[in-house]
Amino acid sequence: MQFVDIGGVTLHFAHRPAAGSGRHLVFINSLGTDFRIWNEVADALAGNISTLTYDKRGHGLSDIGSAPYSMEDHVDDLIGLVDRLGIRQIVLCGLSVGGLVALGFYKRRPEMVDGILLCDTAHKIGTVDGWNARIATVEKSGIDTIADGIMKVWFTPSFHTERKAELAAYRNMLVRQAVAGYAGTCAALRDADYTEVARNISVPTLCLAGDQDGSTPPELVRATADLIPGARFEIIEYAGHIPCVEQPAALTGRIRKFLSELSSGEGYHG
Numbered sequence: 001m002q003f004v005d006i007g008g009v010t011l012h013f014a015h016r017p018a019a020g021s022g023r024h025l026v027f028i029n030s031l032g033t034d035f036r037i038w039n040e041v042a043d044a045l046a047g048n049i050s051t052l053t054y055d056k057r058g059h060g061l062s063d064i065g066s067a068p069y070s071m072e073d074h075v076d077d078l079i080g081l082v083d084r085l086g087i088r089q090i091v092l093c094g095l096s097v098g099g100l101v102a103l104g105f106y107k108r109r110p111e112m113v114d115g116i117l118l119c120d121t122a123h124k125i126g127t128v129d130g131w132n133a134r135i136a137t138v139e140k141s142g143i144d145t146i147a148d149g150i151m152k153v154w155f156t157p158s159f160h161t162e163r164k165a166e167l168a169a170y171r172n173m174l175v176r177q178a179v180a181g182y183a184g185t186c187a188a189l190r191d192a193d194y195t196e197v198a199r200n201i202s203v204p205t206l207c208l209a210g211d212q213d214g215s216t217p218p219e220l221v222r223a224t225a226d227l228i229p230g231a232r233f234e235i236i237e238y239a240g241h242i243p244c245v246e247q248p249a250a251l252t253g254r255i256r257k258f259l260s261e262l263s264s265g266e267g268y269h270g
């Protein structure tokens, strides 16, 4: 277990350096999850590619800090973490709210970013009213009251029928997040709009969407890709909002291809 204090907030992370790979693939979680969602993907890449996973503040074993948050609070944490670890060259892989953190990181430290994978995310997610309603519900009644609805957007109907034990475990992961951290991140989502950042990205970017994502559906992810100069958009089949859990092999394959195109200088940037 690895922990670090960044500006008074303890962050839980897993740094897996690979010999000869100075470039790091940095995974950034979605709302209501901890970094175990990346385990299968990071395990599959281990040995060849240096990876970093971490729990956003208010999630997993990381501190809650002072909630509610802005998206820049999450960006500050990630900047502090990579600086502390001495990581200089990065490919960002952000899932959902993690995609917004990736865009915020790129805005602040573009010289460190070689490429961006945006997974089931968008330049702007949801509406002010929607996030305020969710904050009010979880603060009044707890995360459990919305958990079954959230599971429907996280995972496909076949995951619900065929992988019941995993479904129960990921529901547990969601409901065991701290309400303050969860609601605090909903506030960050409510207030974040990275449209201009997306328009000004100048590194290869691949946007991926689960074909059955009920939260950031393929049309929204495609609209984000359309904003980013030269970005590519691809669908991951048989996946909801969290392809790293539901289709880890398919996602790993896309990541490997993206990284090898980056290394060979092909990239996607037009």
Ligand SMILES: O=C(O)CC1=CCC(=O)O1
Binding pocket: 029, 030, 031, 032, 095, 096, 097, 098, 125, 150, 153, 189, 215, 241
């Ligand atoms: O849990 C959800 O509602 C899906 C989601 C939206 C932003 C995020 O990170 O996850």
